[in-house]
Amino acid sequence: MTMIRTRFAPSPTGFLHIGGARTALFSWAFARHHGGQFVLRIEDTDVARSTPAAVQAIIDGMNWLGLAHDEGPFYQMQRMDRYKEALRQMLADGHAYCCYTTQEELDAMREEQRAKGLKPRYDGTWRPEPGKTLPTPPAGVLPVIRFKNPTEGVVAWNDLVKGRIEIANAELDDLIIARQDGTPTYNFCVVVDDWDMKITHVIRGDDHVNNTPRQINILKALGAEVPLYAHLSMILGDDGQKLSKRHGAVSVMQYHEDGYLPEAVLNYLARLGWSHGDDEVFSMEQFCAWFDLDHITPSAAQFNTEKLNWLNAHYIKQTDNARLAGLVRPRLEAREVSVTDTPSLEAIIGLYKERISNLNELADAAEVFYIDLTPNAELLAQHLTPEAKPALADFIAGIREVAWEAPAIGALIKSCIGAHGLKMPKLAMPLRILLTGQAQTPSVDAVVALFPREVVIKRLAAAA
Ligand code: GLU
Secondary structure, three states, X not given: OOOOEXXXXXXXXXXXXXXXXXXXXXXXXXXXXXXXXXXXXXXXXXXXXXXXXXXXHHHHHHHHHOOOOOEEXXXXXXXXXXXXXXXXXXXXXXXXXXXXXXXXXXXXXXXHXXXXXXXXXXXXXXXXXXXXXXXXXXXXXXXXXXXXXXXXXXXXXXXXOOEEEEEEHHHXXXXXXXXXXXXXXXHHHHHHHXXXXXXXXXXXXXXXXXXXXXXXXXXHHHOOOOOEEEXXXXXXXXXXXXXXXXXXXXXXXXXXXXXXXXXXXXXXXXXXXXXXXXXXXXXXHHHHHHOOOOOEOOOOEEOOHHHHHHHHHHHHHHOOHHHHHHHHHHHHHHOOOOOOOOOOHHHHHHHHOXXXXXXXXXXXXXXXXXOOOXXXXXXXXXXXXXXXXXXXXXXXXXXXXXXXXXXXXXXXXXXHHHHOOOOHXXXXXXXXXXXXXXXXXXXXXXXXXXXXXXXXXXXXXXXX
């Protein structure tokens, strides 16, 4: 049986886009599902736009998501000699030819065709045909190399997502495969790479559907086996428009910054255009076991930030406190908060992780335990009412003696409110605000118990 080989072939011109990450995930999972191999290829031939920082951003994004490649990264710029050799082969076999038509001539040709209401295309002046005498190459003009596209018949493939797609060869121009300076063009590099890298399944965005018939024709001319193609529909934003920065984060590493866990992002992306019954929450092991190309929807998938947030909250709840502390600590350090052992970050996380939906919110919750806090005066005035003050004073007196654990502290709070005929929030609210600056916290006795006793005394004394 043939080894299944897929690839992810990003152009390093910015960051790893969330849509690119979905393509990478599907290619990776398909290879994993079949015990195959996943290749990473960096398509960096657009030298004006490709940067080392962008290459690094792709690698960082892939690493963060844990989408490990089995081969590569291969860099197209390092394979120029190989493309040139393939170009020579194409010329020698009569599948490509030198074309001396200049840019000015092409522009004039297009202008004339448009004026006549025709579709602009190269007129085939330099295309060799049996019995045709070619013009003499003009002196001083460097040729481009064009692919001799078949003129008859159709090029067709059974797209594994979109079904059968068929294009008449008559619709296709003779594509330029090398520029005047001899450098190969985009489609040619892709074809040689997919061939050399023995790619069996090309899984990519459907913005490449138009390239596919040209690539198939060139592959055939090279005598290469044509891979199978699966073109994934694009991802739309929450509002149905093409996903862009307007919709929030589009860079994978922005999700990292924004406090998402990679497993939440992966689980979310997996369901973006693919389904397995009603399953919404699953591990990558399950995904790889289930993933196939039959259950990819051909229609565009819509991004849903709420669902991603829900998944992130779910995974945060499932994650043990020690790992979460390891993820939250650098976020606090970046804010120049020095994290001490009392209270322990793990203990804070244990108390708060049920209530938040990302790591930054967890850091926000933890931060107040480690800084010198001055609660918002207005908020405090609103909750620290005259009737609450005597109960607070009793509580302050009581905490010097009480056993330092949530149940005993809870009992003390109850006795303080009982003595003054108050309801729980009357005392709980000012306590929350004085201790954490926030009106919403987990159970107040548990919050008090997290702090060292002296810190509670100090923070509450500020209100007296
Ligand atoms: N480099 C192309 C891109 O980033 C992908 C090419 C391909 O997958 O064939 O859109």
